[in-house]
Structures are given as C-alpha cells and as structure tokens.
Amino acid sequence: MKAIVRSRFGGPEVLKVVEVPEPLLKPGCVLIRVRGFGLNRAELYMRRGLWGTVTEIGGIECVGTVVSDTTGVHREGQTVMALMGGMGRTINGSYAEYVAVPTSNVVAVETTLDWDILAALPEAYAxxxxxxxxxxxxxxxxxxxxxxxxxxxxxxxxxxxxxxxxxxxxxxxxxxxxxxxxxxxxxxxxxxxxxxxxxxxxxxxxxxxxxxxxxxxxxxxxxxxxxxxxxxxxxxxxxxxxxxxxxxxxxxxxxxxxxxxxGSFMFGSPEFPLSEVPMQQIVDLASMNQYRGRPARVFGLSDVPMAHELMERNEAKGKFVVVI
Known part of the structure; x- marks a missing residue:
C-alpha cells in the first residue's frame, strides 16, 4: 500500500510517499480502507519530534470502510470514522491506504456525505x-x-x-x-x-x-x-x-x-469512551448544513508535505483534508 512515511524528524520535506506492507490486524482491532483523513496541528509537532513517542506513519484520524473487524462489531464495507487509539503515536497512523485501529476508537456511521466532507468531522467535532x-x-x-x-x-x-x-x-x-x-x-x-x-x-x-x-x-x-x-x-x-x-x-x-x-488521546479510554460522542448526530447535522464543518482545502496523498507547509505558515483557516 502507499503511505506517507517520515524519514526522520524535521520539516515537511521529511514526508515521502512510500510503498509499505499493509498493517497486520491484531486482536481487538479493525482494518480500515482509508478514504480520507483530516490534518491536525498535533501532527506537525509529531513530525518535528516535539510530541513524545511517534510512529513513522503519522495521522490521528480517518474515515473509510471496514475491511475486517476481529471483534465482529463492524461489518465489511461499513462506513466508519476512527480517531486516536494510538494512531500516529504507538501504532502507524492514517497517512496511508490502510490502517488498523482498536475497535474502541472506531464508530460506524450511516451517511451519503462525500469523503472530503466526512473527513473534516471526526477529530474536530469529537x-x-x-x-x-x-x-x-x-x-x-x-x-x-x-x-x-x-x-x-x-x-x-x-x-x-x-x-x-x-x-x-x-x-x-x-x-x-x-x-x-x-x-x-x-x-x-x-x-x-x-x-x-x-x-x-x-x-x-x-x-x-x-x-x-x-x-x-x-x-x-x-x-x-x-x-x-x-x-x-x-x-x-x-x-x-x-x-x-x-x-x-x-x-x-x-x-x-x-x-x-x-486531549483526544483519551478517546477510547474508560474515562472517555468514543461511544459517548454522538458521531451519528454530528454527521446528520453536517448533512443538513446545521454544522458547517467543510474542508478549507482538499489534497491528495502526495500533497501532504505541501499541506504541512501551509499549516506551518498558519494558512489553513479551517480543516485541511486528504482524500485517497
């Protein structure tokens, strides 16, 4: 699969598109075909080595479809949102075509929203x-x-x-x-x-x-x-x-x-279960334009370094998203 891999700590230039193996699916996790993800300020700090332990593949949120769920909670092909659960910190994150995430950090939603709009919602609204x-x-x-x-x-x-x-x-x-x-x-x-x-x-x-x-x-x-x-x-x-x-x-x-x-790294813990956040309601309100969370700009996977550079210059004015 294609992924954005950080070769070392540094500026946006350390992020490269690389072919890597698909993630191994461990017990208690869901394998997701990533269709889009939002970019976050925390990921800039992670890329620079200023945010504690991080993985080579960044990204702390995504939307996509279920490939396989070891717990049986989610069915194959179901639309899901995922955030944190160690993504980008202790397990490879969402800057990739596939990601494996703990089931506790995955929420299924029913929606007809396009992937770019859906990708703008998980981290920010949760x-x-x-x-x-x-x-x-x-x-x-x-x-x-x-x-x-x-x-x-x-x-x-x-x-x-x-x-x-x-x-x-x-x-x-x-x-x-x-x-x-x-x-x-x-x-x-x-x-x-x-x-x-x-x-x-x-x-x-x-x-x-x-x-x-x-x-x-x-x-x-x-x-x-x-x-x-x-x-x-x-x-x-x-x-x-x-x-x-x-x-x-x-x-x-x-x-x-x-x-x-x-901090969103608490999502999925007993104190802050992700199931407590009404993600379906958030998606529905976005569908009705009562929540106006729309991407400020949409990028492709290879554009992630450029998007990081723009965010470093404080030029985002809203959510940057990547669609794969």
Whole structure:
C-alpha cells in the first residue's frame, strides 16, 4: 500500500510517499480502507519530534470502510470514522491506504456525505463536543468564548455552541477574519493576541466558559476573563508548546474559576469512551448544513508535505483534508 512515511524528524520535506506492507490486524482491532483523513496541528509537532513517542506513519484520524473487524462489531464495507487509539503515536497512523485501529476508537456511521466532507468531522467535532458538553458543561444562554475561532477545532466549537443556544464570542488575531467567524454564528468577534477584557471589541462582562485552543500563552488570561463558577478548558496549543514559566496557582488563578484540559488521546479510554460522542448526530447535522464543518482545502496523498507547509505558515483557516 502507499503511505506517507517520515524519514526522520524535521520539516515537511521529511514526508515521502512510500510503498509499505499493509498493517497486520491484531486482536481487538479493525482494518480500515482509508478514504480520507483530516490534518491536525498535533501532527506537525509529531513530525518535528516535539510530541513524545511517534510512529513513522503519522495521522490521528480517518474515515473509510471496514475491511475486517476481529471483534465482529463492524461489518465489511461499513462506513466508519476512527480517531486516536494510538494512531500516529504507538501504532502507524492514517497517512496511508490502510490502517488498523482498536475497535474502541472506531464508530460506524450511516451517511451519503462525500469523503472530503466526512473527513473534516471526526477529530474536530469529537473534541469540540467533549470539551463543550463535558468539560465546560455549557448550557443554553451562557456565554462561550472560543479562542482561535478560525481553526478547525474552533469552527467546530462555534457550530456546537450555537446549536446548543449559547452566546458565542470568537477570538482571532486578524480583523479580516470577522466575516468568516460571524458567518459561522459568532455573536461577537474579538481581535486580540492577549488581554481579552482589555480588547477594544470585547462586549463587556465576563465569560461563563472559555475553550482555549491557543494554549499556555493565553490560558491565564482566559481564567481572568471567566466569571466565578465559570469554566476554562485548554484543548489546543496553536500558540506553541512552551510551558508556563514560574506558574503559581496561588497568585495567578482567580478564585472560584474551574480549569480543565482535554486531549483526544483519551478517546477510547474508560474515562472517555468514543461511544459517548454522538458521531451519528454530528454527521446528520453536517448533512443538513446545521454544522458547517467543510474542508478549507482538499489534497491528495502526495500533497501532504505541501499541506504541512501551509499549516506551518498558519494558512489553513479551517480543516485541511486528504482524500485517497
């Protein structure tokens, strides 16, 4: 089979299309014929060797059809979505024509959506749903701030927040992104790289919930912008992996504000079963255009290095997907 293989750690040029054997199907796993996959910021860090243990074939999500399921849960030819379960970290990932994934990280869906649209959904919407409905426990009528609203995860969060009936504020570094963010349903758009409450277009008051996708560089500001009893969920590192230097909770965390983290590598664990995420409902809402998760750009397998390069330059503005 063809796969994108990382020859060493480094820039996009280390990714090459190579013929490799199909993955061995181990007990408890599903062999999937990959028809498409989304590209994720985490995969850039993995390619550079900044994300712990990784495999030569990257990719943390995919959509496709079942070739074989050792557990008998899924039937041959069934359309499925898969994410994490060690993909790209401990087992070869989805940058390939075939991938073997633990059954716990595979979800069957019924849909007529094209592969490129379907490929834009698994990671972004599963993570956004979990952060908003579980970690943040967002309710209708509450104020949700999505930091890095133009990212694929940010756009999914805006969709889910609006569908839930929240008042959504999206942040961006560039004022020319306002039209896009408002078209997605954001009530307010705040242009800032730092202090939310001091931004000239901040609508006043504090947030009930903040989904921070920028990361360590903004999370303390997100806490300051959240009301007593409110919640902040850190779920992305678009601003880089540098740690919080000299972090002192006693002096820097506001009293009464809750903070949590979510990483999609937890999907499939007893604490975060993937079956808890209503993927069929997400697909149905996307089919009805109530969720507007559409690929910002579609690539072929050999174009993955170019797509990585564009993502490194922050030129994605949404989800890049690959169709095989």
């Amino acid at each position: 993570v956004a749903w979990t952060c908003i409905r579980r970690n943040l426990e967002l309710k209708a009528g509450q104020r949700l701030v999505v930091r890095a609203g133009t990212s694929s995860l940010g756009q999914a969060a805006i969709d889910i927040g609006c569908e839930l009936g929240a008042d959504v504020i999206a942040t961006t570094r560039r004022s020319d992104n306002e039209t896009l963010l408002r078209s997605l349903g954001a009530t307010h758009v705040v242009t800032t790289t730092g202090d939310l409450l001091a931004a000239h277009d901040w609508p006043g008051g504090k947030a009930d919930a903040v989904l921070d996708l920028v990361g360590n560089s903004t999370v303390l500001d997100s806490l300051r912008a959240t009301r007593r009893g409110g919640r902040v969920c850190l779920a992305g590192f678009l601003g880089g992996l540098a740690p919080l230097t000299g972090f002192n909770p006693l002096g820097q965390m506001p009293s009464g504000v809750h903070m949590s983290f979510f």
